[in-house]
Amino acid sequence: MRATRPTPGPRPFYLPPFRVDVEIRAGVPRVVPVVALARLLRSALLAGGAPEPASVGLVLAHDAELARLNLAFLGKHGATDVLSFPLLPPAAYPPRAGRPVPEARPAAAGERAFLLPPGTRLNLGDIVVSVERAIDQAGAGRGGQTGDVRWSSADELRLLVVHGGLHLCGWDHAEPGEEAAMRALERELLAAG
DSSP: OEEOOOOSSOEEEEETTEEEEEEEOTTOEESSOHHHHHHHHHHHHHHHTOOSSEEEEEEEEOHHHHHHHHHHHHOOOSOOSEEEEESSOGGGSOOBTTBOOOOOOOOOTTOOOOOOOTTOOEEEEEEEEEHHHHHHHHHTTOBTTTTOBOOOHHHHHHHHHHHHHHHHTTOOOSSHHHHHHHHHHHHHHHHHO
16 A cells, blocks of 8 residues: 545546546555546445536545544534435435335425536535545455455545445435345445456
């Protein structure tokens, strides 16, 4: 693993129908080639039913940043491995196994969907992953969906990117049915590469 040089901003990857903007914080080790993570996130967005075309941000960070975000947005102390910040509600995505179909709200008279200017992509949100946490979890045998898988740091980081992408698409694991469906899709996406 080698540390990256700080970059002036996100690096865009155009992977139709998505643009994945990857930003690597200073000093964060490169465990997986960035383009491979962008491609994997694209696969998660397609599988999750994300609207097309769209853009998404992926930030590879340290534990300290995840700890600050975890406290600020979830009120939880300490670092976590991945946080997703969706800009669309779960009801914006198609129904799926393990999740009840959301009730449709009838459109008000004259109501129209929000239209974007030509050439503009819908922004799905951002995913922030602690590469430091991925390395630690993998090294300690606390990786995988169950927290007891011993595999490489690269595999753990790949899982966290897929997991974050599915969360952007409204997937969750709070209920047993949802969790089973999400875990199965994560395994399928990781196996496909």
